[in-house]
Amino acid sequence: MRIPCPYCGERGNEEFLYLGSAVLERPAPDASAEAWVDYVHMRDNPRGPGAEFMQHVQGCRAWLIVRRDTLTHAILSVAPARAARGGGA
Amino acid sequence: MRYSVFSLIRNAFSGHTDWPAAWREPEPRAYYDTIIVGGGGHGLATAYYLAKEHGVTDLAVVEKGYLGSGNVGRNTTIIRSNYLMPANTGFYEWSLKLWEGLEQDFNFNAMVSQRGVLNLFHSDAQRDASARRGNAMRLNGVDAELLDREQVRRMVPLLDMENARFPVKGGLLQPRGGTVRHDAVAWGYARGADQRGVDLLQNCEVTGIRVQDGRVVGVETTRGFIGARRVGLACAGHSSHVAAMAGLRLPIETHVLQAFVSEGVKPVLDQVVTYGAGHFYISQSDKGGLVFGGDLDGYNSYAQRGNMPVVEEVMEMGLQLFPAFSRLRYVRQWGGVMDMSMDGSPIIDRTPIAGLYLNCGWCYGGFKATPASGWCFAWTIAKDEPHRLNAGFRLDRFATGHVIDEKGAGTTPNLH
Ligand SMILES: Cc1cc2nc3c(=O)[nH]c(=O)nc-3n(C[C@H](O)[C@H](O)[C@H](O)COP(=O)(O)OP(=O)(O)OC[C@H]3O[C@@H](n4cnc5c(N)ncnc54)[C@H](O)[C@@H]3O)c2cc1C
Ligand SMILES: [Zn+2]
Numbered sequence: 481m482r483i484p485c486p487y488c489g490e491r492g493n494e495e496f497l498y499l500g501s502a503v504l505e506r507p508a509p510d511a512s513a514e515a516w517v518d519y520v521h522m523r524d525n526p527r528g529p530g531a532e533f534m535q536h537v538q539g540c541r542a543w544l545i546v547r548r549d550t551l552t553h554a555i556l557s558v559a560p561a562r563a564a565r566g567g568g569a
Numbered sequence: 570m571r572y573s574v575f576s577l578i579r580n581a582f583s584g585h586t587d588w589p590a591a592w593r594e595p596e597p598r599a600y601y602d603t604i605i606v607g608g609g610g611h612g613l614a615t616a617y618y619l620a621k622e623h624g625v626t627d628l629a630v631v632e633k634g635y636l637g638s639g640n641v642g643r644n645t646t647i648i649r650s651n652y653l654m655p656a657n658t659g660f661y662e663w664s665l666k667l668w669e670g671l672e673q674d675f676n677f678n679a680m681v682s683q684r685g686v687l688n689l690f691h692s693d694a695q696r697d698a699s700a701r702r703g704n705a706m707r708l709n710g711v712d713a714e715l716l717d718r719e720q721v722r723r724m725v726p727l728l729d730m731e732n733a734r735f736p737v738k739g740g741l742l743q744p745r746g747g748t749v750r751h752d753a754v755a756w757g758y759a760r761g762a763d764q765r766g767v768d769l770l771q772n773c774e775v776t777g778i779r780v781q782d783g784r785v786v787g788v789e790t791t792r793g794f795i796g797a798r799r800v801g802l803a804c805a806g807h808s809s810h811v812a813a814m815a816g817l818r819l820p821i822e823t824h825v826l827q828a829f830v831s832e833g834v835k836p837v838l839d840q841v842v843t844y845g846a847g848h849f850y851i852s853q854s855d856k857g858g859l860v861f862g863g864d865l866d867g868y869n870s871y872a873q874r875g876n877m878p879v880v881e882e883v884m885e886m887g888l889q890l891f892p893a894f895s896r897l898r899y900v901r902q903w904g905g906v907m908d909m910s911m912d913g914s915p916i917i918d919r920t921p922i923a924g925l926y927l928n929c930g931w932c933y934g935g936f937k938a939t940p941a942s943g944w945c946f947a948w949t950i951a952k953d954e955p956h957r958l959n960a961g962f963r964l965d966r967f968a969t970g971h972v973i974d975e976k977g978a979g980t981t982p983n984l985h
Contacts, residue, residue: 481868481876493868493876493878494878498867498983500869500983513968517967518818520911520967520980521968522819522820523809523821523822524809524818525809525819525821525822527807527871530869532868532869548868550869550870553870553876
């Protein structure tokens with residue numbers, strides 16, 4: 481599996497740290513216990529395309545959102561996490 | 570037919586051409602009292618114990634491929650019961666006891682080999698942890714022996730004891746642990762279930778679960794709708810999307826684990842040996858090949874194949890322990906998809922839907938659990954309540970805070 485980092489180019493997946501699902505929304509601190517259980521423990525576990533957080537730890541160290549097909553390991557897109565999430569500095 | 574030395578001799582005279590098929594290939598009926606989804610080790614064992622222990626024979630196992638095409642035929646065949654957490658120790662020890670009587674029980678040679686499982690340690694801190702685990706095991710009536718360096722050296726002569734960074738300081742041995750021929754486990758349970766009237770439906774994929782008024786009424790399959798009063802799911806790495814057919818969302822991620830076999834050589838390794846400074850386990854099969862594996866690849870996958878970095882890592886760790894194996898060629902390698910749970914422990918429980926039961930979250934240690942998992946799941950389905958032995962493996966433990974995390978690794982499925 482080779483992942484095209486937007487900053488460093490195509491690199492082997494061993495250079496990346498895998499965090500997991502990028503579609504989970506962190507609940508508000510005072511959200512219900514159910515909402516927190518859902519966020520911490522429950523997963524969609526997609527079989528096919530899905531979005532995941534990875535960090536290019538052995539390269540530029542940027543956090544990325546990698547869209548990947550879990551059935552084929554095909555990489556569909558890679559974008560810096562901050563931009564994809566619409567965040568600023 | 571009963572397999573025995575006499576049936577073997579009798580069939581030798583006809584050149585082994587008259588053996589009857591080990592199980593029937595029935596057409597699906599319109600309705601069964603109970604359906605088990607997944608013809609892996611756990612599904613087949615569940616069917617076997619439902620029929621044998623609870624007299625439930627209006628029963629079908631529905632398998633999307635052929636029996637044993639999943640993880641039960643892909644694992645590295647290690648069995649042991651060296652656990653620490655109370656919810657796990659009793660369960661895995663019951664499993665080991667069932668392994669010990671299994672071949673007589675289901676009349677099939679599963680090549681259960683109690684050759685011993687030796688977990689090496691490489692530092693004083695690891696020795697303390699091993700002693701603690703060994704003590705916990707012995708307090709629970711499980712066998713465990715703490716070996717010093719010299720005992721390990723005598724037992725496993727090919728080990729490199731003097732690795733500069735991770736010298737071997739000793740090991741924790743469970744003498745009753747060992748290996749079992751994995752396919753034979755699937756076949757033995759399948760044959761035993763079939764003989765008791767269970768229909769084994771192969772090439773029959775479940776594509777939907779029908780629920781009416783909060784109660785399960787059957788499953789949609791590629792061979793048509795099959796009605797049922799009770800449905801048990803035992804789909805290993807496919808648990809999430811099969812459970813999602815009934816609207817359930819599980820604390821599970823699917824990950825790929827690889828395994829490797831070398832060319833066959835004369836006997837060089839008598840036990841199962843695991844590396845304490847990395848994640849590596851190895852044993853020698855009766856055909857002579859060295860069977861070994863290591864960590865998960867680390868990313869979610871349903872692909873049943875892994876990537877090169879883990880191949881390299883596993884080989885490196887193996888050679889740290891056994892430099893002599895650098896001359897061996899490895900001949901086969903494959904992957905299986907694991908249902909990694911959020912705390913590394915399994916789930917055998919009812920679900921919020923009446924008549925729907927769940928068996929999943931086996932991570933990469935589910936082969937050793939096969940007999941007890943089937944036994945407990947059969948009980949849970951038959952009595953509509955968990956047995957004492959699987960009472961801790963609840964689906965709602967993540968909400969109530971009763972997680973069973975052997976490693977203390979937290980909600981990181983790829984690290985358990
Ligand atoms: C490489 C590797 C090494 C391992 N090593 C060990 C080890 O040394 N010791 C140990 O204890 N454990 C080990 N394991 C773990 C162990 O193999 C699994 O935890 C265990 O086999 C899972 O239970 P099972 O046998 O029921 O799974 P499976 O055999 O995978 O059974 C699940 C079945 O469900 C079927 N299915 C899925 N979806 C559907 C559907 N929609 N409709 C119908 N059927 C469906 C699948 O086709 C499959 O046959 C290893 C696993 C792997 C991959
Ligand atoms: Zn980069």
